[in-house]
Amino acid sequence: MEKIAAYLEEGGRLLIGYLPKVALAGLVLWIGFKLVNRMTKGLALAMEKAGLSKSLIPFLTSLAGVSLKVLIVFSAAGLIGVELASFLAVLAAAGFAVGLALQGSLSNFAAGIIILLFKPYKVADWIEVDDKFGKVEEIQIFNTLMVTPGRKTLIIPNAQVVDNIVTNYSRKGYIRIELSVTMPYSESFPRVEQIIMEQLLSIPKVLEDPAPEVGIEAYDSHSIVVAVRPYVVPDDFWEVKFEVYRRIKAAFHSHNISVAYSEGVEMGKIGS
Template identity: 60%
Template sequence: MEMDASQIGNWVSTLIELATKYGPPLLLGLIILIIGLKVINKTRVVVGRGMRVAGISENLVPFLSAVIAVGLKIMLFLAVAGILGFDTASFVAILAAASFAVGLALQGSLSNFAAGIILLIFRPYKVGQWIEVCDKFGRVAEIQVFNTIMLTPGNKTLIIPNGQIVDNIVTNFSERNYVRLELAVTMPYGEDFPKVQAIILAVLRTTPGVLETPEPLVGIETFDSHNIVLTVRPYVSPDDYWPVTFEVNQRIKSAFHQQRIQVAYAEGIELGAIGG
């Protein structure tokens, strides 16, 4: 019984020593962990609200808020581990090595990710706008973190990596709410230009979709070998680009026919030998 009492006394003294040594740091670490998690959750809500007020895209707000929260939690856990006496240098080294390995493996994806962040923050174009990028023309259907999805006038879906968009010139046709059509009309040398110009302007004024302001322009672009090339430049809404293009061409053809305006064409075709 004396041995048992002695052992119990040793255990009690050991427990008291451990509690004295590790109890305060453990209690302090637990308190900091609980308070820190509550502060991080509150910070995430406040940061998300601030980003919305700043006009950052709604698609980006949840992601950035989560990234900030994860970063703060990692710092919190490292701080708590340091209070408990753990060597945090090894954790930091492992985390840095893992981040470096992942960065090398996902180098292309990370460049598209970074480009997506830039696009969602600075917004050179928005969903619903008509743009041309990488020699592709279409309406922006969705801006994702890694890709931008566009719909062409032919109803084809284009998925373009954001890295390519950032590295190329983007033409936004919807930013000013109107675009200028570039139409070419040929006129024989024998016709009177002021007369043809008046006919085309009359057609433009009566064509639905052609804007009154800015005023449409009709001028001589160049002199070809068999005809004069006229440039017709009406302004339209981006959504009316193709319908108005087809309608203007059809009405100009009809007006030329009614006013007996001759159509310019080559008088003959010369045939030559092919090959040697």
């Protein structure tokens, strides 16, 4: 009984000694968390007015909020009397181990920050990365999501984006379609050029500025290779490409433009 009474007395003494500190630490946590929530909301509004990416704002505000709350927890623990030096040493060791385990993810994370800050591309841009072509659907912290013209979703790690050459087809607002058609040596190039140019200018989605280009690209053993270069908005690329080929074929047929067949180098009429 004497031991129990001694334990109760010691417990009461500790409770009386620590109760004010615990109450103060709780008050610091409550007030501190309230202030951090208000600060993060103000920070989000400031970043939005500054024009930062909407994909980056939630991450930065969350990171700032967590960091400040961790500092407040450390301060509250110090008020109670917790030895912070040993606690921080254990936390640092754990962080080092986690960092080694997540080395690849951390590199993708750092690359994601670089992409969101410097904006080599944005959502809805058509880009090519490491021979992978598609439209940017979402820029995440660790990955970039792209959709190919065939409606396949590509999930590309951001570190791979930063380490490779990125071709942005949407940066200038237009893109050139590079096509080739053939004409016989006996045919007049100015006539063929005029026929092709008329077809290009009749397609509504072909841009007038920059103007379409038609020129002789090469001479092969059977025919002249003609380069056809209309400019379009990136979203219209495939539609216009197919339409240009369709209209040129129909125009060659209606104007009796011949083509050369590789077998025997005979001239033949092009079908409708």
